[in-house]
Each structure stands twice: as C-alpha cells, then as structure tokens.
Amino acid sequence: MDAAQEAHTREAFRQAVVNTLERRLFYIPSFKIYRGVAGLYDYGPPGCAVKSNVLAFWRQHFVLEENMLEVDCPCVTPEVVLKASGHVDKFTDLMVKDEKTGTCYRADHLLKDFCKEKIERDPNITAEKAAEFRHVMAVLDDLSAEELGAKIKEYGITAPDTKNPLSPPYPFNLMFQTSIGPSGLSPGYMRPETAQGIFVNFKDLYYYNGNKLPFAAAQIGQAFRNEISPRQGLLRVREFTLAEIEHFVDPEDKSHPKFSEVSNLEFLMFPREDQVSGQSARRIRIGEAVTEGIVNNETLGYFIGRVYLFLTHLGIDRERLRFRQHLANEMAHYAADCWDAEIECSYGWIECVGIADRSAYDLCAHTDKSGVPLVAAEKFSEPIEKLVITPVKKELGLAFKGNQKMVVEALEAMGEKEAMEMKATLESKGEVEFQVCTLGKDVTITKSMVSILKEKKKEHQRVFTPSVIEPSFGIGRIIYCLYEHSFYTRASRGGDEQLNVFGFPPLVAPIKCTVFPLVQNQQYEEVARCIARSLTAAGITYKIDITGTSIGKRYARTDELGVPLAITVDSTTSVTLRDRDSKQQIRINVDEVASVVKEVTDGLSTWADMQWKYPAHSSTSSED
C-alpha cells in the first residue's frame, strides 16, 4: 500500500469512527443550531459518561494511589500570574492574514501544507527540491517569524481560499482575554493550563503536607486556547479538560520509593538519540532506561511507567503507544528532561500526555514576581560540615578590574568537587587556571585571591527551591484515541451489513449494561423494571429498551455505544446475559444478575470466569 492509499484508508476509517460518534451523540459540535464554532465540542450523553469514567479512574490511579493533594482553582486568572509564568509574552503562534479579506491562518500550517502537497502530488519535483521541502517540514517549529515569512514569500504561498497575498507572520497570543471586575483596569485570561493554580499555592500545600517533600498536587479542570484556525477535529480544540500533576521533589534526590513497582514494565520508547539517528521506537524496560540515563531520573521514570499503566488499562493499544523524548530544540531551556506519551491514530502519532521534569523554573518565576519565597527546607538532625568559598575581593579587584564581579560569582558558584580540587592545586602549585563562562575565557587564580574551607558551620537546614515533575494529560485527546482504538466493524448475521462496535473495557463503557424484554409483554416488562431497580441500587448505569424492535437490532444499537453486557429477559425466573465482543451468552437467575453485572463491570471477575460459573445459553435465533 503506498502512502496515498494508506492516507485514504486512514481517512475512511476516521470517517467511520467520527460518523458513529456524532450519530450516537458521543460528541456534538457545540452550538450546532447556530452553525457551531470551530474548535468547540459538547460531550453528548455517552461521551460525557466516558469522560466521567476516565476521570474517575484517573483519580483512583493517580490521586488516591499516591495520596496526592487535589485542588480546584478558577479558570479566570489575573494577568500578573500569567505574566510570571511567561504565557503573556510567549504563549503565541505565528499568524498571517489574507491581506484583502482579513482571514487569519497559522503561518506554519500553510508552509507545511505547501511542502506536503508538493512532495505528495507534484510528479515533476526534483529529488533535491523534495529534500528541501522535507527539511523545511522537519525544522518548522524552529523557524522565526522572519524565516517563516521569507519561506512563504520564496514559495509564493497565498491565502488558500482566495489566493490573495498574505501579510508577514506576526505572533498572536493564544489566551482568551477578558477583564475582571467592572473597572476595565484588571486584565485577565482564561487559563491555558491548570498548573499555575498549583504553583501559586505551593507554600500552603507544602505546609498541608507537614512541610515534607516529596509530595504531589493534582488538578482536573478546563483549559482554554484561542486557536487561530482549529483543525484535526477533536484533537485541536479551543476548550478542553486537562488533568495535571505537579510532583515536587528535592533536586538533589529524585529517587522514587515505589520505582521498583514499575521498573520491569517494558514498552515502546523513542529516545532523543534514536530520533536524531533515524531509528524507530523500540521496546525498553523503564528500569533500564533510568539506569542507563536515557530517562533523567527515577521519579520521571516512575511516572512514565504509571502513565503507561493508566493508558493501557483504559484500552489504549500498547502497540500504538510510545514514549517519545523531546529533542533538544523542543524542550524549554530550563527542563531537565521531557517525554511525551504519543498515541497513534488516523491523524498520526498524537501527543496525549506530557511528562516533564521542569526543574525549579515555575516556582522560581513566581517567587521572583510575587516576592513570596516558594521554597522548601531540609532540616538536619545535626549541624553539617559546609563548604565555604570566600573570594578576596581586594586582590581580585586589583587583578581583574571591571571583570572582578564575574570572577567572584564564578568562584562562589563552584560545586564541592571543583572547589576542593582548586584548593589542592592552589596549595601545591600556588595558582590555577579557572574558566569563567561569563567572560568566555580562562583566568589565573592565585592563592591569595580565594579561601576555600570545609568548616563545621552551624547549618541546621538547607533551603532550596524544589524541582517539579509534571505529568500533564489531555483528557479529550486520550478519549478520542481510545475511540479509534476501540472501534471495529463486523458483519451482521445476514452478512448484508457491517455493524459498528466500540469494544470499550467495562471501566470506560458509558453504559455498563442493557435490559431488554425479549418480547413485549407485561410480565417480562415487570421483570425488566425490577432488574433495572437493582442495577440502580448497585450504582450501575444501564439502558432499558422495551420497544418491540428485534433483539438483534437492539444488540446492534447498543454495541455501537460500547455497552459490554446485555440482559435479555426471556423468562420470569432467569435471564440471558450476553457479552458484546464474543456474543456468547449465559443463563443467570433474575435475582443474581445485577450482582454478576457488577462483578464483571467493576473488574472483579471476567466474562470467562462467569462462563465457567453459569450455564451457556445457545439460542442462535436471537441475533437476527
């Protein structure tokens, strides 16, 4: 299958999934009766239930399991907070405008589309040109506004709809802006992420945790990005649910006590070096990845493992899930390491979870801006020996004049090992060459210029800014990928039709069970209602269908909603329970059926367990 065919197949598959999702109201383009708004979607009843289930499992798997501190902060955020975080200045995309109509486009999208189109559709393209276009696509994210503008000009790219000329690219801030209070003097934004709400509360949360590290805080909530021109359906939207964890840890000790619980997990990883050298993702044991330094530290590794368990438990196909390390140019300058959980769907490999070691960046930024120190302290049981570096400023001033300050700072910034080596050299040789980065050269330090001592100073605690390790989950993207991974079709009994099935695990399924009286009759209906009541009491979501529609049609309808179990009432004492994927059936007493359904949907038993326990039902006439 060549690339074009493959693209066609993907497209057709996506259409089948999306049609089913829209028809069954998993989602609805928002404000549809007013022709909608690009990038805004509603979750309809089954979609809303899937989302609830995913979030409930997220709470169980992360918050409860790790005793995290969950918080819930407002979406409306004053400017000062997002100024500190860098969003006001840097949370932008480059935009070009149709010079006549004013329609806006993302500059990088236009350039990418142009290159892709040329490579895929231009039969006369030279190998050289094709390589150039490929290169442009590879470095797209690194291009400045000027470089993007130059390329657009060079290639003669015009507005897609009108062919009008385009403006030069300029940055557009992606936050929804608003004004807080009536004065018009307090600008605010709808938060672009939930993380900042946690950072600004660090001091209180640290106190709540008994002034102890490490601890994690978590938040689930809406976030907003005013995309220039949303594409990719449910994957690039203007409002979405994020679930974020901020795990605060001592930068000098990023080990994790529970790392051994995940260290033997093996899954697809795609380290930076492999990407650069053109290799593919490969199976690596996460324990090995940490030991070999592929993953920066144990805590980061622990969360990568936990994210793997979370996603596969939801039903994400492990063969279409990989952890890709950020390339140097993708990563913020302050980040220690960063991995994305990417899930393959018809749009390609999609970033669904980001797991980053953001070092002390965020807490430092808010400390600076607010003046409130967001720090932790480690108390020592005994006073500890401390390295004391004392530059002799007079001597240094004489020797380095205007550069004195830089030399002093460089000396004071030495780590213990470097300082002790310098001390030894000075004692043996009287002088030493010393690199001062800020001067861009080496200088000669003599014995009289600095004193280096390890002394028993009365140091009872160490005050420091914690590092933060941040797993950040795009819930909507995970759910969309889950839809694609769960979807399949199978022939109807007659073979004349393809029927859609969402093979959700019970954990995720929007409705756990259906109740169908086999035929319309009062006795069966009463039994059905009685079962329905016991399902409600057991907290199981169900759908009851007492229409006279054929049982096969009723199964088909609910297979399409991903309902794992169906109860068919075909007698007043016992009923038939059917499994969605195998279509196998067993017989169970009326008064037992709710508890059986509960056991299976709570994950305490499997369908196989139940087949072993209850007699099979082999009426083949039912599914026509």
Next chain:
Amino acid sequence: MDAAQEAHTREAFRQAVVNTLERRLFYIPSFKIYRGVAGLYDYGPPGCAVKSNVLAFWRQHFVLEENMLEVDCPCVTPEVVLKASGHVDKFTDLMVKDEKTGTCYRADHLLKDFCKEKIERDPNITAEKAAEFRHVMAVLDDLSAEELGAKIKEYGITAPDTKNPLSPPYPFNLMFQTSIGPSGLSPGYMRPETAQGIFVNFKDLYYYNGNKLPFAAAQIGQAFRNEISPRQGLLRVREFTLAEIEHFVDPEDKSHPKFSEVSNLEFLMFPREDQVSGQSARRIRIGEAVTEGIVNNETLGYFIGRVYLFLTHLGIDRERLRFRQHLANEMAHYAADCWDAEIECSYGWIECVGIADRSAYDLCAHTDKSGVPLVAAEKFSEPIEKLVITPVKKELGLAFKGNQKMVVEALEAMGEKEAMEMKATLESKGEVEFQVCTLGKDVTITKSMVSILKEKKKEHQRVFTPSVIEPSFGIGRIIYCLYEHSFYTRASRGGDEQLNVFGFPPLVAPIKCTVFPLVQNQQYEEVARCIARSLTAAGITYKIDITGTSIGKRYARTDELGVPLAITVDSTTSVTLRDRDSKQQIRINVDEVASVVKEVTDGLSTWADMQWKYPAHSSTSSED
C-alpha cells in the same frame, strides 16, 4: 438576645468556621501570593474532596436515578446564543461610580447598606422614617435605574471609601466578555449558566431519547459572573460550579410517574401568599402542596421533594432548610412557578437551589433566533377531532379596517371552550361581544365574521414546544452552608481548649479514615502501611500519620477535617476504631478493619451496627 447581639454571635460563629476552613485549606483565596482577586477561591485538598463527593452523590441521586442525559458543553459561548437567551441584554446589575476615583459599587447594595445602618444605628430615627427605609429595602429589587438614582441623591449617599459624589446608576453586564478566534470579529462570553448548552441541543437529545417525552438532561460545570464588588465570601463569587437539570415535559401533562415516592415528605415551605401576609414558613406535605395548587404541578413538586432528600442526605439541617416560592415580582413573566431551596446560615437565608417551571420560554427563544424548530411531537394512534376556527377576513376587514389583523389573531387564539361558547352564542343571538387584548377593548363579532367547527380532520400528531422544569444547584453555596451546619466545638479532655469538629456524614467527608500507629515503632508502622494498602484497594481515602504526636492531638487535627473514623494501631493483630462524633471505640482485627470502614463509609452499616458487632475498647488514656 437583641438583633445586634444576635448579629454579633452569628459573626463570631462564621469567623470560627471560616478560620478553620482557611487554616485547613478547605479553600484558599485564589492567587493569594499576588494578593488575590475578589470573588475567586480555590478548593484546597479537603475542599476539593468534599466537592467531588457532593458531585458524585448528585450524579447518583439525580442523573443515575432518573436516567438523565448528562452533557458537557464549553464555557466559551458565542454571542448569538446569549443574545437569544436574553443575557446580553438583561443580565446586568446597576452600578454607580465614584466620580473621582472611578471605583465601582452596586447601586442597590449602597442603598441597602444605608437604610440598614440608619435603622440599626441611628438612635434619633423617627418611626415614620424607619418605616420608609424598611419599605425601600423591601422593594429594592424592583427599582429602576432612575428610581435608585433618585433615592441615592435624596439620601445624599456618597462613595463609602472616599465620600466622593457618585455617578447616576447605569447597567453593567455581568458576563465576562472575550473574543473567539484571532479576527476580533466574533464576540463571546464565559457562560453565566450551563442551561443554554442543553437548550441548544434539545433536538439531538430528544432524538437520543427515542423522540419521547418527558426526559431530563443534566450538566455539571463552571459558570461565571463578573460581579461588580463581590461580598459575602464564598457565597458570592465570580466563578462557580453549577449543576443543572432541564426536565422537558409536555405542557399539557406535567404529572410525574414517581411522584408518589416523595408525596409524603413534609418540610418547611414558604408559599407566596404566606410571605405577602407576613406569616412564617410552615411544614407542608409536598403531596398536599401539589393537590392544593400551592405548587403548580406534580413534576415541579417531585423535584422539590428530591432536592429536599438530596440536601438533607448531605447533612443540611432540615430545620434550617425551607422552600420559598418566588413572589410575583421576582418571577420572570414566562415562568409558571418557581421555588428556591433556601438554607439558613450566618448570612441569613441563602438561595442554594432554584426549581423553576420556565414553560416553553427557552426553547422558543432559540427556535426564533436559530430558525431551527425545537419542538416535540405527540403521535396519535388514531386521527383526532380538531377545532377549526376560520375568520372570514373580508367581513372582518369591512368591519374593523386597520384593526382586522388583531381581531383575526384573537379569534384564532381562542381555546376550545371559549370557541364553543362563542359558536353557541352566535347561533342563538347572531352576535357576541369579544375582548381583543391587543386592542384593549371589546368588539362585536357577528355570525358572518367567523366559522367555528369541530371536524374530524386527519390530524396524526400534535407538534408543540415542551415546557422545561429546571432545578439549578449552586454547588459552592450548598457546600458552604454544609460547612456551617456541620461545624461544632467541644472542650478538650483537659477542658483548657475548645476543639473544632466538622461532623460531616461519611458520604461528604473529604477523608474517610485515618491510620495512626499509637507509638513510633517499626512493627506498628508496618501494620499501618498494610492497612493503608487495603484501604487504597477498597477505594477509601485515608490519611496516615506516623509522627510521634500524641494520639489526642492527632484525633483533634483530623476531627477538624471531618474524618469520621480513626484506626489506631496499638497491637499487631487487632486495632482500635474510633468514631469522630461519639468518640467511642471498638476493637477489630487488622485484616477486617478496611472492610468495616468501607461498610460504614459507604452507608451500608452505621456505627451503632458496628458497636453491636465488635467489642468496645475503653482505654481512656488515649485522648489526652
């Protein structure tokens, strides 16, 4: 106790509650390190857990129990939707500005404060003046901008902080405005309620429900109101969680099949007539209230009953909960009836849930604006007899000239009874007096002007706009009232201190259970960790405290968080389980304790059941 003393007591109680809530991070003023933003609060860890619990119970009690269709729509809403709903034009408060500093105030608040101050603090006030101020306070909500301005002028009210003169009152729209997309041409707002997201989806939801009425849709989500100057702490905020139900019903049949399940509930109701005649709220059976027409219809009554059960189950004191009917001037012109669940707290009686029969207003508004008919149809099994009124336009034109159209419309709008009476009169007398409201007078209709027939027309269905009954829950307000109703203090063992307790029911408690090793020792700690693991597996939130703090202090700390049960590990085989409110203790085996805690916190057993089942533990030394 006089009014001033009572106010003082209330104030002191509130301070005690609020201090505890803030100190234990139930909530945190948002962006505190930047000095916060009025009207924005974070839920800290215990507050967030309480909120989760309340919402989970809401889902169980309403959505699951009634098989409601839950949806989840975006907060960002385009202008056209809120134009249709009336929010763009009418969702305003009247504001005055300090003419020198520009500081804004709510006009009605200033006037109310002034009157209150005068009544309460002015010793020289005449009875007549006092009556006038009381009257102003009573009609405050009905005053127009002009009337408010005139009163402010008359009383010489100035800006509270500066004593500067004030501008005349003018309307300020309470929605946070923003702009959707990069063009700046698509105004949008942060939704002021979640209801509109449901209304615009009516057509799809009705289809999803098999084109059958009644059905209910529900939504939980954030809503936003850009208050002019938020007061009353957690009760009047700029962003809050709403949980709303829109129950769609045939306007000709508002009975409810499950009404009998609530009809015997009796609770405090405050009908319109009783308020007007100066009586107090009184206990009424909801079944009686519906039969006697105090409550407009069964469905409205059913939801009032369900709301009562919801709130009292959460722990709201039934003596401080009342259902108050809206007065004629409070209710929108289209509403059929409206009741607020009001909860009494230190701020007075606070509206926490509104339960309104909004008739067909919302669906009609969106039908008009969007051009998409949001209607339902009732199919008849047989064609039905139909009233046909045919005005003879020629005759009417001759008789009424320019008023013809109004007369035609009035004739066509007649109900069956009125029309059949007119038919009889015309047949016997040849003419009839007929009131035309739009003309403001009666006209004389003669036999030749109209034909009235009941004919067997082939009418197979009736198309109509459903009525909507809307219970709307302010989750934050309910939670705040719950805090006040659950809070109490008791003397410490030594009697030297007052200890705070939140007496939450297990359902609501942020943490269900604590695990304390009695003394610091490795064996006990291991047992504690083992119990902790089994609690996690059972899905129970717990707090483990292995510090050497005295057990009494540890109890006090967690009583303040409202933790209902405490496990103290004082042997390696069995443990002590303590009940928060009674402080009684029982002994349970280590391997049984998690399941006992689960039974009690899930509400399957009570503490009394457990006391009957397990031996008492009577060590009195522990709580000092």
